[in-house]
Amino acid sequence: MIPGFTGSPLDRVDAWRQDPAAVADAMASPRARLLRLNGLDPAPGADGLLDWTSLAEADPDHDLALLGLIDGEPRFVALTPAVAPAARRSAALTVMLDHLPASEAATFAVARSLVDWHARHRFCARCGTPTAMFRAGWGRRCPTCRAEHFPRTDPVVIMLAEHAGRVLVGRQRSFPAGRYSALAGFVEVGESIEEAVARELAEEAGVTATGVRYLVSQPWPFPSQLMIACIAPVAGDTLRLDDNELEDAFWATRDDIRAALATDPAARFIAPPPYAIAHTLFALWLAEQGS
Secondary structure, eight states: OOOTTOOOOOBOOHHHHTOHHHHHHHHHOTTOEEEOEETTEEOOOTTSSOOEEOGGGSOTTSEEEEEEEETTEEEEEEEOSOOOOTTOOOHHHHHHHTTSOHHHHHHHHHHHHHHHHHHHOOBOTTTOOBOEEEGGGTEEEOTTTOOEEOOOOEEEEEEEEEETTEEEEEEOTTSOTTBOBOEEEEOOTTOOHHHHHHHHHHHHHOOOBSOOEEEEEEEETTTTEEEEEEEEEBSOOOOOOOTTTOSEEEEEOHHHHHHHHTTOTTOSSBOOOTTSHHHHHHHHHHHHTTO
16 A cells, blocks of 8 residues: 555656756756646646656746656756645646556656745745755755755644544545545644644544554645654544534544445545545555454
8 A cells, every 4th residue: 555646766866966067967868858837737748647848848947956867867847936825736636646647646746846845935044035946956055145945845644543443534624525534733843753643633633642653654745745644542532623623523433434445425424535645544544454
């Protein structure tokens, strides 16, 4: 059960990022390819997959970031300064993600997060001066104070509280009708993964974790997070929901989870899409139950 947005065939060739000559050679290569994007969404090719074109089609006013190599071919993406808010997913992207092979979606996730990071970090956080790209697109440098800034990802815990053979599922008001998922929240500064899981469960649902077990992680490019999936046994099943965070929650049985993952019309709730780590988390928990 491999989480979505993982398994890209990209060789990130980190050593090239510090070698301007190697990057120049890659850009001059007739095999170099540019990922076509429409803002932050893929511009799909005729086959519905990611579309790669010649670097000659790149806008000369946009910097190019080296994503890496695929099958020995240098792969680039243009850094467009004006893009839509990255936390949002268009309807077209949602449909496309349901059909993209996992490796293609993972490559797209790298490009999307990188383009968005550059668009949101054009000025130095230390002195406010406009920054310039360096390290082949994997950093920005301030010409005034010389501060260096690098792409970051925000850690998020996503967890299933477990009690008496059931797991807790919840929904936010922004979810599509019928959709329930695992509970989740950002890891705060000075906090471990285990502490974040326990805190989020207590804050959002009023349950007390008695342990935390890590399962798997996933990069989530909306905009740039690392989802850390865990299971946490809890002391009791009485819920006190934070209605600022959750619209509803309930304890789901194995049959409930099994039906949701199977998209059974009679299922008690609609599961997250397969590319979301919550879907993987449900499936892993169900497998552990022998179902």
